[in-house]
Amino acid sequence: MAKLEVIDLHVEVTDEEKQTSKEILKGVDLTMNTGEIHAIMGPNGTGKSTLSETIMGRSAYHVTQGDILLNGESIVEMPVDERARKGLFLGMQYPAEIQGVTNAEFLRAAINARRPEDNQISVMDFLKELDKNLGILDMSESMTERYLNEGFSGGEKKRNEILQLMMIKPSFALLDEIDSGLDIDALQVVSKGVNSMRGDNFGSLIITHYQRLLNYIVPDVVHVMMGGRIVKTGDASLAKELEKEGYAGLRDEYDLDVALVDEN
Amino acid sequence: MDLVKDQIETDELVNAAKLNGEPSWFVNMRLHAAKQMNDLKMPLVQRFDYRDWRYTADAKLQWETSSLLNEDMGQKSDSDISIVQVGQTTVQVKLPADLQQKGVILTDIFSAIKNYPDLVQKYLMTKAITAEDNRLASYHLAYLNSGIFLYIPENVVIKEPIEAKLVQDSTKTNPFISHVLIVAEAGSEVAFTQHLTTQGEKQNEANCMVEILAAQDSQVKFSSVDELGANTLAYLERRAYVERNATVDWAMGILNEGNTIGDFNANLIGDGAQTDAKVIAISSHSQRLGINTGVTNRGKHSVGNILQRGVILEKSELVFNGIGNIIHGASGAKAEQENRILMMSSEAHGNANPILLIDENDVLAGHAASVGQVDQQQLYYLMSRGIDCETAERLVIRGFLGAVLSAIPAKAVRQQLIGTIERKLENGQ
Numbered sequence: 109m110a111k112l113e114v115i116d117l118h119v120e121v122t123d124e125e126k127q128t129s130k131e132i133l134k135g136v137d138l139t140m141n142t143g144e145i146h147a148i149m150g151p152n153g154t155g156k157s158t159l160s161e162t163i164m165g166r167s168a169y170h171v172t173q174g175d176i177l178l179n180g181e182s183i184v185e186m187p188v189d190e191r192a193r194k195g196l197f198l199g200m201q202y203p204a205e206i207q208g209v210t211n212a213e214f215l216r217a218a219i220n221a222r223r224p225e226d227n228q229i230s231v232m233d234f235l236k237e238l239d240k241n242l243g244i245l246d247m248s249e250s251m252t253e254r255y256l257n258e259g260f261s262g263g264e265k266k267r268n269e270i271l272q273l274m275m276i277k278p279s280f281a282l283l284d285e286i287d288s289g290l291d292i293d294a295l296q297v298v299s300k301g302v303n304s305m306r307g308d309n310f311g312s313l314i315i316t317h318y319q320r321l322l323n324y325i326v327p328d329v330v331h332v333m334m335g336g337r338i339v340k341t342g343d344a345s346l347a348k349e350l351e352k353e354g355y356a357g358l359r360d361e362y363d364l365d366v367a368l369v370d371e372n
Numbered sequence: 373m374d375l376v377k378d379q380i381e382t383d384e385l386v387n388a389a390k391l392n393g394e395p396s397w398f399v400n401m402r403l404h405a406a407k408q409m410n411d412l413k414m415p416l417v418q419r420f421d422y423r424d425w426r427y428t429a430d431a432k433l434q435w436e437t438s439s440l441l442n443e444d445m446g447q448k449s450d451s452d453i454s455i456v457q458v459g460q461t462t463v464q465v466k467l468p469a470d471l472q473q474k475g476v477i478l479t480d481i482f483s484a485i486k487n488y489p490d491l492v493q494k495y496l497m498t499k500a501i502t503a504e505d506n507r508l509a510s511y512h513l514a515y516l517n518s519g520i521f522l523y524i525p526e527n528v529v530i531k532e533p534i535e536a537k538l539v540q541d542s543t544k545t546n547p548f549i550s551h552v553l554i555v556a557e558a559g560s561e562v563a564f565t566q567h568l569t570t571q572g573e574k575q576n577e578a579n580c581m582v583e584i585l586a587a588q589d590s591q592v593k594f595s596s597v598d599e600l601g602a603n604t605l606a607y608l609e610r611r612a613y614v615e616r617n618a619t620v621d622w623a624m625g626i627l628n629e630g631n632t633i634g635d636f637n638a639n640l641i642g643d644g645a646q647t648d649a650k651v652i653a654i655s656s657h658s659q660r661l662g663i664n665t666g667v668t669n670r671g672k673h674s675v676g677n678i679l680q681r682g683v684i685l686e687k688s689e690l691v692f693n694g695i696g697n698i699i700h701g702a703s704g705a706k707a708e709q710e711n712r713i714l715m716m717s718s719e720a721h722g723n724a725n726p727i728l729l730i731d732e733n734d735v736l737a738g739h740a741a742s743v744g745q746v747d748q749q750q751l752y753y754l755m756s757r758g759i760d761c762e763t764a765e766r767l768v769i770r771g772f773l774g775a776v777l778s779a780i781p782a783k784a785v786r787q788q789l790i791g792t793i794e795r796k797l798e799n800g801q
Contacts, residue, residue, distance in 0.1 A: 164756055165756075166752060167748075167752070187755070187761070188752060188755040188756050189755040189756075189758055189759060189760050189761060189764070192755065192756055192757055192758035192759075193758040197756070197757075198756050200753065200756075203753060204747070204749045204750045204752070204753035204754075205750075206750050206753070206754070206767065206768065206771050207771040207772070207774055207775070208770050208771030208772065208773065208774025208775070208777070208778070209767050209770065209771050209774075214754075214757075214767070217757075217759055217763065217767070218757035218758055218759055221757070221758040221759050221760065221763070222758050255771070255774075272757060276757060276758070
């Protein structure tokens with residue numbers, strides 16, 4: 109079993125062009141174990157993506173206070189690739205496109221990066237695993253010979269993120285708005301992929317605006333984030349409650365001291 | 373004094389040439405080139421200053437048998453049609469009997485001068501390159517000490533690529549002055565691949581030229597992997613003279629370790645002549661590379677494309693000049709070029725310059741150029757999957773070079789180029 113702990117996390121984001129920085133996370137506490145699916149919901153501009161990017165280690169996000177522990181070890185000073193090899197995965201909202209590197213080649217490199225030099229995955233094992241996962245995600249084999257995300261539609265990119273998740277098999281997957289821009293069929297397929305990972309050795313933190321996704325991937329724990337903090341934690345029914353009352357209703361009901369901003 | 377010194381140098385050159393059994397017409401060419409050399413300018417590489425480089429410092433003709441010959445250095449070619457030279461010595465020539473019967477000639481340049489004087493005299497530095505072009509061209513002719521002659525008669529199609537391996541012997545101090553002369557007669561087809569390497573650590577100059585004469589309706593595909601050593605100051609000049617409806621395609625990887633000037637041009641003389649130039653260059657350490665890749669459109673409806681991709685590592689410098697020259701009268705000509713440079717270090721210097729000289733109205737010409745840093749978003753994405761920073765950089769670089777690599781038709785060349793690129797990147801990171 110693996111454990112991911114976020115303790116009193118304060119994070120500033122720097123804008124390199126404007127040379128400014130702004131505090132986004134103002135004391136986040138969160139503990140999750142493998143075997144659990146957590147969802148984070150919250151209005152726009154509240155720091156959900158900042159939390160996932162900070163856990164992964166994106167350089168523009170600076171931890172000013174608090175800590176992030178993976179199995180009791182602080183990862184705050186670790187480079188991104190090391191965090192990944194320790195078992196973290198971030199399914200991105202806007203995956204990069206990389207020309208000249210095929211999907212298949214990239215997947216093998218990612219899998220082998222986590223394995224010792226003398227125990228790299230065999231071509232047969234790799235292809236078997238790949239075929240199985242392509243089947244679950246209803247993806248055509250030709251996708252694997254295309255360049256990484258290059259010219260992929262929004263939906264194809266999301267599927268491809270989940271394909272990577274299924275091939276790499278991390279302990280914890282942070283999934284940042286994997287439902288955005290997906291039609292209902294694609295949403296079901298992507299959810300099927302995530303659900304296929306469920307088990308004692310897998311945990312996921314799912315970031316979403318909408319409850320809809322959580323009908324397909326039913327969470328064990330739901331957190332509501334507002335104003336850079338987690339303001340409420342509950343079970344799957346919390347998401348349904350939110351859908352009915354909205355964030356403002358929740359705020360008023362629990363008398364929360366946060367301003368709601370919509371940055372979009 | 374100077375007169376006396378000149379006379380001594382002239383006598384030395386004549387003696388050395390006679391020692392090599394060269395006919396007098398060729399010795400005279402050498403003498404003429406040696407005399408005019410110092411009155412000529414150095415080649416122009418815009419935005420690149422190489423005044424301090426000691427080209428032509430070693431102006432003497434000296435014959436040597438390479439001591440590398442006794443060692444098994446892997447300088448063999450597995451190709452069925454091939455030529456291997458180590459220093460000034462030809463160690464292997466393979467040319468199938470059926471091609472010999474058809475009149476194909478593949479031999480070292482000095483044998484060609486002696487055995488096929490009419491052909492060599494007609495084409496060697498007369499059309500594609502002349503000794504008058506610049507000082508390094510004159511120096512080249514005056515002190516030429518190795519090379520290859522390839523002749524493909526009319527309508528002969530050679531299906532298998534011809535492989536040439538040229539090894540600079542830098543176990544001794546002696547410039548490597550090599551000339552590859554390729555004559556493709558009307559309607560012939562050939563693919564020629566050459567690999568330049570260095571053995572030994574001595575400081576030496578390499579002045580290597582390739583001349584391609586492509587007669588009407590012929591097709592020549594030239595590809596090269598240049599891998600000269602760190603202590604070699606290199607001047608690479610490659611020029612094609614392309615007649616009506618003929619095609620000359622270049623695919624070149626400039627992966628030398630030392631300072632290098634590359635000057636490449638296809639002169640589209642005939643109507644409908646075509647060229648496609650693909651160049652990859654990587655500079656590392658404190659190396660400096662200045663590269664001109666040009667197309668001259670003279671023929672009507674001639675078509676020239678240039679695609680260059682460069683990667684700059686550490687404190688090195690790379691300048692790409694794409695030179696499109698459309699001569700008055702070349703109506704309907706097309707000239708496209710794209711020059712892109714990826715900088716992997718903030719201490720590196722790069723320049724990508726499209727230079728267009730168009731003296732004709734009825735043409736289609738376009739250009740694109742860029743110099744950029746590696747995309748941090750791409751690196752983050754790759755690293756977030758557990759791939760370490762160096763590997764991630766290499767993947768991004770390979771992707772960047774991919775546009776050129778994937779367009780190289782010969783798989784063997786592509787593989788060799790990819791292998792050499794990986795080596796150079798690993799050493800440079």
